[in-house]
Amino acid sequence: MERRQLPPGVTFRNRRDRDEEASAAAKELVRDFRFRPWTSSYEKIHTVYDWICRNVTYDKVHRKNPYYHLCSTAYAALVQHTAACQGYCTALYRLLREAGISCRIVTGTSSEESGELHAWVIAAVDGLYYSLDPTWDAGGDEYRYFLLGTDEFADHIRGDAFLTEEFLLSYPMAERSYNLSE
Numbered sequence: 001m002e003r004r005q006l007p008p009g010v011t012f013r014n015r016r017d018r019d020e021e022a023s024a025a026a027k028e029l030v031r032d033f034r035f036r037p038w039t040s041s042y043e044k045i046h047t048v049y050d051w052i053c054r055n056v057t058y059d060k061v062h063r064k065n066p067y068y069h070l071c072s073t074a075y076a077a078l079v080q081h082t083a084a085c086q087g088y089c090t091a092l093y094r095l096l097r098e099a100g101i102s103c104r105i106v107t108g109t110s111s112e113e114s115g116e117l118h119a120w121v122i123a124a125v126d127g128l129y130y131s132l133d134p135t136w137d138a139g140g141d142e143y144r145y146f147l148l149g150t151d152e153f154a155d156h157i158r159g160d161a162f163l164t165e166e167f168l169l170s171y172p173m174a175e176r177s178y179n180l181s182e
């Protein structure tokens with residue numbers, strides 16, 4: 001898997017052994033999903049997102065502990081099945097990349113949580129990027145933050161690094177949410 005520079009606000013907080021275990025878990029999960037060459041990007045994203053939202057719970061115990069960083073890792077989400085938003089996003093990122101989907105972790109703030117730091121993922125479908133927030137959709141019966149366009153994702157405020165012309169040209173965002181029937 002290709003290594004990329006982490007976005008602003010995201011700090012790599014994993015030990016090598018945990019990182020290797022998280023990578024192995026991601027590879028095994030994607031293999032278990034049994035994607036075929038004709039599996040669409042939408043189907044891959046939906047399958048991965050569904051797995052994250054149904055199998056990872058939010059780590060409320062350690063969320064505010066400044067000395068406990070494990071909940072911010074893909075290892076926490078993929079192996080321990082409990083994480084904070086950065087853990088959800090790094091796990092989703094790893095699974096999507098393993099499945100061949102172009103994606104990025106985006107950081108900023110959430111207006112719903114009084115402007116707290118937050119992370120989410122953007123993923124490409126048919127040449128445009130859509131926003132996904134597995135942290136807010138986890139454990140719910142329906143997905144409110146799945147493949148949203150910029151018009152419907154207003155309660156997430158991007159950090160300045162994700163508003164530059166260079167970023168927006170590299171990751172062209174859809175204005176409207178993805179519609180499978182289209």
